[in-house]
Amino acid sequence: MKYLLTLLAGFASGAIVAAILFLLNPLTAADELSSLAVSGNRQMVLNYSAVADDAIAYTNNGESRVRPQPAAILQLWEPTIRNTEVTVTVLNDGRGVPAGLGIKFASLSESTRLFHGMANVDSVWHVYLPDRGSFVVAQRENYFDYLRDIVIPATWSSGKNWKGEWQANLTAGPGTLGTGEVAGGSGEFAGLDSEAVESLAARAYSAQTGPVAADGLLTIELPRAGRTELASDQP
């Protein structure tokens, strides 16, 4: 009996040691620099609040820590969509002026491989910018660093929250250089075939209610020729 208890204690200790080594493994850190950062093409930036309460509408399965809002919105409880969340939000241009609307569908991805530091989400942005046009951004996002650096510390802290400065690119594909796909639909974006990267800057997180202060940023590469210069575009 004594040896069995010792074996079990060793087993539990081993699992804890492995979990700590896994979380501290520097090889699983995501790239902080996207390939768009060194691109010579023009880029358009759209930013938004990543706090659900700031969105026009947000819904999920109703059991997650982030509550759907408005309160009366339909929840995604069916088995096929219970790992999905939908956000409708205002997208601002580089000066912080409302530029349009974005609808984001995000589902937990079966490409998730925690062993390799990948906590993936398959997401699609449906973007409409009045008087300019529309496009979609399809991407695979990796939230492993976000979970490791923010969600787990917030869950383990006595106050059940996290505060700090955290910024990282979330986009991890499907482009070979870790970029998302952009497909134009209408207006000046009709026929657009380009790349995009989404990044997140978090400042506060609650283990009970999710992001408290966080901003998302979509950086979309535009072809060099044939586009109108606008104040919201960055050279």
Add this chain to the structure above:
Amino acid sequence: MPVVVKTFIAGLILGIAAFTGALYAIPAVDQHRENSIISVRTNGGNVERYRVSVPVDRIMIGAGGIANPVPVDLEWPEGDRFENVNVELFKLRNERDTVIGVASRVAAGSRSGEPVIEWVLHLPARGSVYATMSSEAGAGGVRTGSLRHGTREFSAIAGALAERWVPAAGDAGNGRIELEASFVRLGEDE
């Protein structure tokens, strides 16, 4: 070395191996799947039909100046920019009436050009489809459009999407939206 220490070390190694093995082998995400209902077209390609029951499947409808937004407490952003934009979110069903995904429909009037009507269909276990529709509905109230982009299972495809509003008997406000997607994999016969 005492036997108890050897036992603890053996347990430690087993624990590390078990945790690592479980992390490597056990899938962290397993999306629920429904069997696809696909018809094969005689001239090549596949057809899938989806439906949306209104108002049961309507998650959201927001637009400038709308009298009855869904949900009722929805706050639409102010400003001219958002007045002519209509955004709807739906749950998407297959022909067996099982929810298989979510969808967005954006309809917007343009000051300078053609009205915009678009769909994004998001099926978590399979991928997403983006389609732009024509501004005018054709015979039988069928509006057609073309697929602009697809992800995962729907990547490398071309095709068309058709939408049709079927009102419920005796109630023009309720009914269902029928969507028919025609997929042709690029590189095959079109």
